[in-house]
Amino acid sequence: MTSSAGSDAPQPLYAPREPIFPRRVRGWFRNLKWWILAVxxxxxYVTPWIRWDRGPNLPDxxxxxxxxxxxxxxxxxxxxxxxxxxxAGLLIMAGLGLFLFTSALGRVWCGYACPQTVWTDxxxxxxxWIEGDRNARVRLFHAPWTGRKIRLRLAKWTLWLLIGLATGGxxxxxxxxxxxxxxxxxxxxxxxxxxxAIAILTATTFVFGGFMREQVCIYMCPWPRIQAAMMDPYTLTVSYRAHRGEPRGKHLKGRDAQRFGDCIDCNACVAVCPxxxxxxxxxxxxxxTCALCIDACDDVMQRIGKPRGLIDYVTLADLEAxxxxxxxxxxxxxxxxxRTLLYxxxxxxxxxxxxxxxxxxxTVGLTVAHDRNPLYVTLSDGxxxxxxxxxxANRNGEPRDYRLSARAPQPVTVQIAGVEGDTVTVPPDSIRELRLFLTGHPVFAMHGDNPVEIWVEDVRTRERKRVANFFMGPEG
Ligand code: SF4
Ligand code: SF4
Incomplete structure (x- = not known):
């Protein structure tokens, strides 16, 4: 591999991460992101602690x-x-939801709701909170390892570890x-x-949220590539109105207004970008598309008396128009x-x-398997x-009584091994296995293969379930 500058020196395959120190920003999108983060x-964190009565055999x-x-x-x-x-249905819905949101609003999932974004925020x-805003953090990063720097770093890493621990927990x-x-x-x-599990999740949260941040999005996550393919010229995405901002230049309110566009090249949009x-x-x-650059630029535009929206949610087609x-x-x-209506x-x-x-x-399930060998038994009375x-299967949170019955071309009697009568109790949220015998009376002899329906009925609610099977008799 050679450098594009024509040098024969091989390019290094590894480049160290350039740390990013996003500046604090206030605005509509920042507030929206705080709300999404909190919710x-x-x-x-709270869901596992919500109680729900599940009967005596399961946690509430x-x-x-x-x-x-x-x-x-x-x-x-x-x-x-x-x-x-x-x-499977939920996965299909998640896929279609991704199509829908991406075609309408671009990488809105990445910018607002992806766990990597939320925890990184x-x-x-x-x-x-511990080290200060952007400038203070940049100074601390370049400062030698003094007692203060060690103290601040330890405090930050401890809090990060606690967040990771809460996440894994x-x-x-x-x-x-x-x-x-x-x-x-x-x-x-x-x-x-x-x-x-807690140790692994604590470690991954600590490393991904603390030290790998944007690298997870750029190098590890497949979504950027997939989502880019789902967008089209009519997808709303965060864009810079170059036709309005250029030529950019540092100028004060009203000064040199004819020579420059609206961008005063203040770099606020770059400073806040995570x-x-x-x-x-x-x-x-x-x-x-976290839109923090929109908040930063809108604030600048307001201060220099220009309309907001130099950076904005806009489609590429509209940008050209x-x-x-x-x-x-x-x-x-x-x-x-x-397209979005279809999705x-x-x-x-x-x-x-x-x-x-x-x-x-x-809430009741029934499966029936006929004995393979012998297919039938002829009793002494014929x-x-x-x-x-x-x-x-009893899919209720309480025990239920179920009655078994059968319908065949000729009358049959029902007998359940080890049970008096035709009714059994099934514990809550469980499956009970039984041996069932159907006996055809000799007067109404059934020959060969006969259709039979086996029914189970909830004695209390009358909910019923039917399974088709067969009743085998000697060849006629
Ligand atoms: S460029 Fe703007 S929208 Fe994109 S990641 Fe940076 S701040 Fe967020
Ligand atoms: S924040 Fe707005 S004015 Fe400042 S550099 Fe970015 S685009 Fe230009």
């Missing part, structure tokens, strides 16, 4: 991933392993009863897997177009279908008996 982190936890019994509980919704299609907040609480697990963690009685880029260079892969002096529609109108319709359709099936789903393995 998303609040949901993440509203959101619980029960790996032991392979169930997922979300408030009143309970997902069993055979209902994995709900997870929190880490920068701590950093600024909150994650494991989703998989067990949170109060019990918290007590076990403190007393050293929790499972080693819990400690390992990715360390200059939006005036055009669209860049590194830009996460504006440069030609043409009228453009308001930005929000670009969000509503055939929204698909997204809402999948969501509604999932909701409908969720509210209409059975009647014919068939055996079945039956599983009844």
């Amino acid at each position: 998303t982190l609040g949901i993440y 936890q509203a959101v619980l991933v029960d790996l032991a019994s392979r169930r997922f509980f979300f408030f009143w919704i309970e997902i069993w392993p055979q209902e994995f299609y709900y997870v 929190l880490f920068i907040l701590v950093e600024r 909150a994650w494991v609480f989703y998989f067990a009863d949170a109060p019990t697990l918290a007590r076990d963690l403190v007393t050293g009685q929790a499972h080693p897997v819990a400690y390992s 990715m360390g880029i200059d939006i005036r260079d055009g669209q860049q892969l590194e830009c996460i 504006e440069a030609r002096g043409e009228e453009t529609p308001p930005a929000w109108r670009r969000v509503i177009r055939p 929204f319709t698909l997204w809402a359709g999948v969501g509604l279908a999932m909701l409908a099936t969720l509210f209409m789903r059975d 009647s014919v008996r068939n055996g079945y393995s039956v599983k009844i």
Whole structure:
């Protein structure tokens, strides 16, 4: 490999990270990001502690991933392993949602709601609180390792570690009863897997949020490449109105106004950028569209008496039209177009279908397997008996009584091994396995392969479930 300058010296494959010291900024988008940060982190940390009555056999936890019994509980919704299609549906919705938001608003996920962005914002907040704003942090970075620098660094890293610990701790609480697990963690009685998961998540949060920040977005995350392919000229994205700002130059309010555009080259937009880029260079892969440069530039425009929006959410098509002096529609109108409407319709359709099936789903499950060998037994009185393995699933948080019955071309009697009568009790949120025998009376002899329906009925609610099977008799 040779340098583009024509030198034969090989280019280094590694370049050390240039640290970025984003300056504090105030404005509408910054406030919006603080709100999103508070809401998303609040949901993440608080959710495992919300209580929900789940009966005597399960933790009273509203959101619980029960790996032991392979169930997922979300408030009143309970997902069993055979209902994995709900997870598939959620993934499809997430994919369609990404298409929808990216085609309408570009990398809005990256800029506002991605965990890497949210935690990095929190880490920068701590950093600024301890070490000061941009200039103070730059000075501290270049300063020798004095007692003050060590003290500030230790304070910052300690707080970062505590945030990482809370992040890892909150994650494991989703998989067990949170109060019990918290007590076990403190007393050293929790499972080693819990400690390992917390250690890994603490370390990754600490390193990604503290030291790798923009590098995670630029080098490790695939979304920038994928999302760039989903955008089109009518996607709203953070852009610099070069036709208005150029030629840029340092000039005071009203002075040299004819010689320069609106950009006074103050570098405020670059100083606040968490990715360390200059939006005036055009669209860049590194830009996460966090819109902080909009806040910074709007503040400058206000102070020099120019209209806001030199940097703004604008489509590339409108940017070109504006440069030609043409009228453009308001930005929000670009969000509503055939492509976004199509994505929204698909997204809402999948969501509604999932909701409908969720509210209409059975709380009782039934599976029936006919014995393979022997297929039937002829009893001493000439009647014919068939055996079945039956599983009844009770998807309620309380025990339920279920009655088993059968419908065949000719009358059959129902007998459950080890049970008096035709009714069994199934504990809450569990499956009971049974041996079922159907016996055909000799007077109504059934020959060969006969269709049979096996029914289970909730004695209290009358909810019923039917499974088709067969009843085998001797050839006629
Ligand atoms: S250029 Fe602006 S929108 Fe893009 S990452 Fe930097 S501050 Fe955020
Ligand atoms: S903040 Fe606005 S005026 Fe200042 S350099 Fe950036 S684009 Fe120009």
